[in-house]
Amino acid sequence: MGCADRVVLAYSGGVDTSVCIPYLKQEWGIKDIITLSVDLGQEDELGPIQAKALECGALESLIVDAQETFITNYGFRAIQANALYENRYPLSTALARPLISKLLVEVAEKYGADAVAHGCTAKGNDQVRFDLGILALNPDLKILAPAREWNMSREEAIAYGEKFGIEFSVKKSSPFSIDRNILGRSIEAGPLEDPMFEPPEEIYLMTKAIANTPDKPEYIEIGFEKGVPVSLNCQNLDSVTLISQLNKIAGNHGIGRLDMIENRVVGIKSREIYEVPALLMLIDAHRDLESLTLTADVTQYKQGVGDTYSKLIYEGLWYSPLKEALDAFISQTQDRVTGTVRIKLFKGNAVIVGRCSDNSIYSPNLSTYGADDNFDHKAAEGFIYIWGLPTRVWAQKNKR
Template sequence: MGRAEKVVLAYSGGVDTSVCIPYLKQEWGVKEVITLAADLGQGDELEPIREKALKSGAAQSLVADATLSFVEDYAFPAIQANALYESRYPLSTALARPLIAKLLVEAAQTYGADAVAHGCTGKGNDQVRFDVSIMALNPDLKVLAPAREWGFSREETIAYGERFGIPSPVKKSSPYSIDRNLLGRSIEAASLEDPSVEPPEEIYLMTKAIADTPNQPEYVEIGFEQGIPTTLNGTTLDPVALISQLNESAGNHGVGRIDMVENRVVGIKSREIYEAPALLVLIHAHRDLESLTLTADVTQYKRGIEDAYSQIVYQGLWYSPLKQALDAFIKKTQERVSGTVRVKLFKGNAMIVGRQSENSLYTPELATYTSEDQFDHKAAEGFIYLWGLPTRVWSQKNKG
């Protein structure tokens, strides 16, 4: 790894990224560290974080409000793709990484930095997502990862920071490792590392326990235009407001919790807890609307594309050629995916109870069993004969 003169550091305000500032300067000879904190709707007050970076030795401390881009350019395409990693995880954390990488690369260009840095360790997925995204966006930039190399324990990290005026946490922080943005929260570590242990209720913030949810269901109507959610209960909302309001409604009914053992990019299995109320409901509703508006062959073929897309995003390949090619396919499929889906939220469940679209391929006079039926029943016999002919011939040739 080459050394650098000026570095843009992805900064969260936590111990690790704060210690990265003096570490880069003292141990690796970096002359100037510029920090960048990304506001992705996580709800944190970012001014104290900005000031902490300066007190920790940053030459400049940047704050980027990227929440709208996060939803429009990353979440919405993932919804169009019905992206669920290993059929369960809606990529709420993974989707943030290519955007943060883009912000780092843009800041490096603006401020003339020759490297970017992050505080990821060597065991997680995020190091892969950051490094590969940065390589794709600017292959000439160096990528520095101090926490991947310094080998400090938690106590040693705090002690190192104290030597350079970074205060230790005033109280014992949560034993859990938590990442949050507008789309959801991921929670891991501590007791959760035992996959047989039920997660304690204290870890959840966006979703209510089933026992505390309302005893009456709530109905929400989600309107889509070409696969993108645009309205909630008939009201057109901006993307951030739509996600925020649906998070509140779904979370209030206990919808959006995921407890899974997933396969990390680096080859290990990890027990992960996620909360992603709005994102899960939107994917669920969007997929249902596709069943109404897409032909059978497109719907069925798209399922394989969705699985590939989810793996690509999870594995940090957002800016890869294959991802771009899949984007083109998905965008084409969405041209007629417009309409409204009615969802019933109740006791941890989000049930689709109705859907309608001007582009609906559902034909009542073909589907009905009443006297209005226009389906040609006589045509079925010939169709079945031809459909089953290969099986019949095989059976005749293989008797006994």
């Protein structure tokens, strides 16, 4: 193809990205390939991945530790927005793509690359997220997606790589496609493509089966400052430690499993399994704290903003003008969202059982039905008359 002399390839060490290296060289005539592997807490040994990239023919193999950036600049923003795609999926995988795109562009500029490349296929969401993210950050940079064009099955891709001496530890018929980072795992493909197929227990790593969870509940308290989780059980923790500990605690109680039919960006439906123990629990806790500290109109309006926000993330529009504008709105709403949420963990459920905040606008003296009631009951009748006036007029005009 001869479209570039030097390319930065997003490299995971899997089949597709490994095959991309000889394919780009042999089929498209790329001279220099620099691989970029990003540590997002996927718990892979990045040393062997780095070595494998060189064995596959990369000129240089780079590793960037971006766990803290990933959580702070991407994960926490999604929590502040209460972002749940289709009201269920907390976007653990989708959130990683704009960060990887940003790092690809930065490395390409640093090393004087003509293009960046990824191993996404034509049917997935990630191709959209990478392409749009890169395009928004550097519209002049070429984007190569060999797996979108080579038209090879997984077995054929493995066979192609083996011709150039690449060894694969996975079976050629490996049924599941798995993506992992510190915010969660996504599992798809293979027998899971049958919507009636019950996911086997062996696909789960972050969460226990309900039958194996503790028989006694556990209580935890999560502290927030301006909508950002900062503490666990009154102990301030850095972002990586906080998420890691919450993943273990919630996962131990079987919390955070999702099994859903999802509407992909390209228009097809897919069956997705997710493990998102900490992220799902934090969004729920954050939303509850907002109910204590924000006025009704802000809370209700923000629900629609959150829906739009999650859709933008899912569809690869993290760097869009609308996303930037919504960030400003969400940031302003979080000024008062500081406090503590108490959660009871038991048999797959994370039940919020308490919340407190110095910014609380909940008034016990107005809410109580006891002797301390300060609510002006005489005002109720007049309020109902004014509030119901349009309905009364409509009813009178339409009375049969």
